[in-house]
Amino acid sequence: MKNITIYTDGACSGNPGPGGWGAVLLYGGKKREMSGGEAMTTNNRMELMGVIAALSALTEPCEVMLYTDSKYVSDAINKNWLQAWARNKWKRKDGPVKNPELWQTLIPLLERHRVNFVWVKGHAENEYNNRCDELAVEYRLRFEREK
Numbered sequence: 001m002k003n004i005t006i007y008t009d010g011a012c013s014g015n016p017g018p019g020g021w022g023a024v025l026l027y028g029g030k031k032r033e034m035s036g037g038e039a040m041t042t043n044n045r046m047e048l049m050g051v052i053a054a055l056s057a058l059t060e061p062c063e064v065m066l067y068t069d070s071k072y073v074s075d076a077i078n079k080n081w082l083q084a085w086a087r088n089k090w091k092r093k094d095g096p097v098k099n100p101e102l103w104q105t106l107i108p109l110l111e112r113h114r115v116n117f118v119w120v121k122g123h124a125e126n127e128y129n130n131r132c133d134e135l136a137v138e139y140r141l142r143f144e145r146e147k
Contacts (some may be wrong), residue, residue, distance in 0.1 A: 022135025
């Protein structure tokens with residue numbers, strides 16, 4: 001099984017507002033950058049979309065170290081919130097889970113790959129997290145320019 005390192009980030013202006021996500025995939029000395037976005041979205045949706053897009057890009061099952069500065073994403077996985085949300089039909093004590101369709105898209109990807117989520121401090125001295133942020137902001141700015 002290939003060992004892949006992935007960094008992801010999301011950005012949004014207005015929350016909701018125009019947003020973007022960025023991902024950097026590292027394998028065997030090679031680097032692949034990806035980005036995307038939506039004209040009207042939230043920061044958490046963009047954080048999730050970066051993870052989904054990066055894992056979807058893998059063409060075979062992989063062992064993945066995935067670095068994110070999103071507590072929303074890392075805690076949902078590492079604290080087993082995702083399993084509880086699915087078991088409770090996408091409801092939490094204080095109301096419905098946000099972005100259930102994205103979480104449902106992520107589940108089969110997590111089943112296909114062995115993914116270890118690692119939280120990193122955002123906007124710190126992490127080259128790849130900072131690059132993901134640049135990619136996400138660049139994509140977000142496309143929507144702002146189109147207004």
